[in-house]
Amino acid sequence: MSGGTTLSATMPASFRITIWNEFVHERQNPAVAEIYPKGIHQALADMLSLQSDFTVRTATLDEPDQGLPPEVLDNTDVLLWWGHAAHDAVSDELVTRVQQRVLAGMGLIVLHSGHFSKVFKKLMGTTCALCWREAGERERVWKVNPGHPITAGIGDCIEIEQSEMYGEPFGIPTPDELIFVSWFQGGEVFRSGATWTRGSGRIFYFSPGHEVYPIYHLPDIQRVITNAVRWAQPQGEVANVPRHVPVEQAREKIVARGGTVH
């Protein structure tokens, strides 16, 4: 294998963002369709497209190659993932391709019930299980890492009047960075915003976004997602490219045990 594979040394002039959504609830539940008439993916796309340096496309499960043929994934800098009812319908082959792209530097933002997607579980390597309750209760998303770029422009906390409770214990590996911790009216707490790095790729999980509440219409939620897209962009050299280094390329002469000089 040859070494030295690198991503573009300079940041792209335009960030290429793909929003993947299973697009099931919006077509089956009129209450969800009322909140997101064109789907959650399109609501997120309309919001992110307001950034002049973002090039945004959407992808859904029912499209060819489940919305993510290689030419799309290979030309995506940051992938957003929303799934819930159809996790099992996502092909293992696609999951592996997404994993490989993340290891090679693509950013990944996993939203809400995407915590239980094959993609997230594969990249985390843990159960990603949690406890939950749907009671329309208040959530406060507390900023616990105020210097972090994902929190730029966010006050002490984000108030969500009606939310689905997600509670601890959350079966994730210890995050690289904890960004948000949520409090719920019923008393639970939850690590609602966290980051990891896998290979060269940055991953952000953000839990608010239950489909029957208009959470992705909230300006602060939109701000966090926009910040996260910028934060998750590819960072440069690919880690862990296997490369054999022959003795002729050693930086110094090597004296092996027994006195052999290479």
Ligand code: ZN
């Ligand atoms: Zn939910």
